[in-house]
Structure formats: structure tokens, C-alpha cells
Amino acid sequence: MGMSANCEAPSFEMPRSVVKKVLAEAQQEGEGASVRRSIGRPELKNLDPFLMLDEFSVSAPAGFPDHPHRGFETVTYMLEGAFTHQDFSGHKSTIRAGDLQWMTAGRGVVHSEMPAAEGVQKGLQLWINLPSKDKMIEPRYQELQSKDIARAEKDGVEARIIAGEAFGVRSPAYTRTPTMYLDFTMQPGSQLHQPVPVSWNAFVYVIEGEGVFGETSASSHHVLVLSTGDGLSVWNRSDGPLRFVLVGGKQLDEPVVQYGPFVMNTQAEIQQTLEDYRNCRNGFEKARKWSS
Structure with missing residues (x-):
């Protein structure tokens, strides 16, 4: 890896592109x-x-x-x-x-x-x-x-490493579901080439500014779902700073049954959860007497 620091861009074997863009x-x-x-x-x-x-x-x-x-x-x-x-x-x-x-x-x-x-x-x-x-x-x-959040900076790009790794710096956070969560601020004219584990799902959320992600331009409040691949390249070609989070995680490949603030794998487990909550048991015991 020692050589790549001078190159314009590490060549990802499978660069990630944007497959869905939602405001x-x-x-x-x-x-x-x-x-x-x-x-x-x-x-x-x-x-x-x-x-x-x-x-x-x-x-x-x-x-x-x-x-x-x-x-x-x-x-x-x-x-x-x-x-x-x-x-x-x-x-x-x-x-x-x-x-x-x-x-x-x-x-x-x-x-x-x-x-x-x-x-x-x-x-x-x-x-x-x-x-x-x-x-x-x-x-x-x-x-x-x-x-206490790990930081790293390189060539006009600042990373705050909430989970996972960027620029060789790793976060101390423990993630039960393997996750990366990186907050990048890119100065005008800068570029970023961030590896992402190939099989993980990943997305970008743009907090402010605008940038080019793979081949797709996006600005504030857009979420960009990324294709599979081993890394994402981003360019800030605007004249202001660009800030976004890049988040990735290992798929669980399990059924998701969600009822508001409860997320289980089956409808029966959701029914059980509603009963547990109603009756203050199986984890909700303390709800009986508590209010903030």
C-alpha cells in the first residue's frame, strides 16, 4: 500500500456507484x-x-x-x-x-x-x-x-471516525452488527477514495454542500444508496465545503417485521412485544412506574 499515497486515485476493483438517490x-x-x-x-x-x-x-x-x-x-x-x-x-x-x-x-x-x-x-x-x-x-x-471521536485528515478531507476505519485510523466503538459510520468534510477541490467492505450495504447522506459521488452529483438532504463494490470515490468540485456521512453495514439477511418502535423477525414476536409492553414485563417491567 505504501506507493498509493502519491497516486491520484487508488484503483478500486469494483468502484461503488449510486443506484438510488432520494431527497x-x-x-x-x-x-x-x-x-x-x-x-x-x-x-x-x-x-x-x-x-x-x-x-x-x-x-x-x-x-x-x-x-x-x-x-x-x-x-x-x-x-x-x-x-x-x-x-x-x-x-x-x-x-x-x-x-x-x-x-x-x-x-x-x-x-x-x-x-x-x-x-x-x-x-x-x-x-x-x-x-x-x-x-x-x-x-x-x-x-x-x-x-473522543477519532479523527484523521488528509489532502483537504477531514474524517470523524464514529465506527470503522478511515485513513488508517480506527474507531473505539463496538458494533454488534458490523458497521462503519464516517463523517467527512471535504474542502473545495479535494477528493476522497474510501474503501468499503465489498459485500456490505452502504449509503451516503449529504449534510451540507454538494459533491460528486461515483458519477452522481448530489446536494444537502439526499440519501444515496450505493452499489456493491470495494470503495467509493467522491469529488468536491463546488466552491464550498461538502459534509456527508458514509455508512455501511453487514446484512443480516433475516426477515424484518416492524411495528413502529418495535422491530422483530415475525408477526408473532411483534404480538408478544405489544403484550409485554402493555403488561410491563419481559424487559418492560420498569415502565410501570416511570415517566421522564
């Missing part, structure tokens, strides 16, 4: 919150192992009051402002711009996510499915503060 349009969610949903829209139901991607924009008193989850993980990455999360086990934390919370809901969490600062709070929330063997595990959290 995430704003919709109302929670209590007065506005979200731009990309994955999870009717035209992009899911992208195994990813169930949903929302770019949220919320000002107090709006937010996401007490609600349950089971069977997957929520990854919340703050872009602006701050959000306080609290759950029925007594876990409480506030994440600010650049911070991340990786919550494995497993068998059951009831929590609230509410603005913790003046003005508009913005961020991305990604839902990652769990394999059937892990759906009923105990909930857990990983919280990474901005200062």
Missing part, C-alpha cells in the same frame, strides 16, 4: 419536531441492516417524549445544539454537537429525547437492526464525546 423531505414527528427521513420512507423501506435514518431539527418545547424500543439499536449523532436522553433504568445523559450516543435497546427501553439548549437542535438518528439472536439482550449504551 429526504421534512415531516412532523414526535411532539412538534421536524425530521427529514431518508431510509424508512416508502420508496426506501430499509437497507439491511439499516431500518431508518432521520435528520432531526427540534426547538424546545418540542421533542420526543417517553416512547419504547425493542429489537434494534439507535445511534444519535448531534450536529448542532444538545439533547438530553433519559430512560426508565435511571440512565440520563446530554449529548452536544459532535457527541454520539449508541443505544442498544435490545429487549426493551422506554426513554425520552428532549432538547437541552436554546434555539434549534439538529442531529442524525440511525436505526440499526439487531440479529435475531441479539434482539432480546439487555440494553446498553456507548456514549462518545466529540473530543
Whole structure:
């Protein structure tokens, strides 16, 4: 690999291209919150192992009051402002711009996510499915503060490595479903050639600016589903910075049955989950007496 640093572009054997481009349009969610949903829209139901991607924009008193989850993980990455999360086990934390919370809901969490600062709070929330063997595990959290997120910079491209690896730098985050999550900011005139495991599903979400991904141009609030391949090339030919996340994950290849905030493998498991939640059992015991 030592030689390739001087080359214009590493030649990927199978460069990834954009197979689907969807604009995430704003919709109302929670209590007065506005979200731009990309994955999870009717035209992009899911992208195994990813169930949903929302770019949220919320000002107090709006937010996401007490609600349950089971069977997957929520990854919340703050872009602006701050959000306080609290759950029925007594876990409480506030994440600010650049911070991340990786919550494995497993068998059951009831929590609230509410603005913790003046003005508009913005961020991305990604839902990652769990394999059937892990759906009923105990909930857990990983919280990474901005200062602890690995960074690397090369030729006008800055990477924040939330999960996986870029420019030879690896993230400390543990991902139960193998996942990469990279936040890139590219200066005008820069280019990026980022390897991606060949068989994984991967997508780009453009946060701001515009760029050329493979052979496709895209601007803010677009999600780009990528073909299979061993890497993605991106060029910033505009005169402003380009910021996007590149996310990839290993497919679970299992049936997905979703009912709102519950994601299982069969309809029977969803029925069971609804009963468990209603009767505060099998992971929802603490919901009986709790409110945020």
C-alpha cells in the first residue's frame, strides 16, 4: 500500500456507484419536531441492516417524549445544539454537537429525547437492526464525546471516525452488527477514495454542500444508496465545503417485521412485544412506574 499515497486515485476493483438517490423531505414527528427521513420512507423501506435514518431539527418545547424500543439499536449523532436522553433504568445523559450516543435497546427501553439548549437542535438518528439472536439482550449504551471521536485528515478531507476505519485510523466503538459510520468534510477541490467492505450495504447522506459521488452529483438532504463494490470515490468540485456521512453495514439477511418502535423477525414476536409492553414485563417491567 505504501506507493498509493502519491497516486491520484487508488484503483478500486469494483468502484461503488449510486443506484438510488432520494431527497429526504421534512415531516412532523414526535411532539412538534421536524425530521427529514431518508431510509424508512416508502420508496426506501430499509437497507439491511439499516431500518431508518432521520435528520432531526427540534426547538424546545418540542421533542420526543417517553416512547419504547425493542429489537434494534439507535445511534444519535448531534450536529448542532444538545439533547438530553433519559430512560426508565435511571440512565440520563446530554449529548452536544459532535457527541454520539449508541443505544442498544435490545429487549426493551422506554426513554425520552428532549432538547437541552436554546434555539434549534439538529442531529442524525440511525436505526440499526439487531440479529435475531441479539434482539432480546439487555440494553446498553456507548456514549462518545466529540473530543473522543477519532479523527484523521488528509489532502483537504477531514474524517470523524464514529465506527470503522478511515485513513488508517480506527474507531473505539463496538458494533454488534458490523458497521462503519464516517463523517467527512471535504474542502473545495479535494477528493476522497474510501474503501468499503465489498459485500456490505452502504449509503451516503449529504449534510451540507454538494459533491460528486461515483458519477452522481448530489446536494444537502439526499440519501444515496450505493452499489456493491470495494470503495467509493467522491469529488468536491463546488466552491464550498461538502459534509456527508458514509455508512455501511453487514446484512443480516433475516426477515424484518416492524411495528413502529418495535422491530422483530415475525408477526408473532411483534404480538408478544405489544403484550409485554402493555403488561410491563419481559424487559418492560420498569415502565410501570416511570415517566421522564
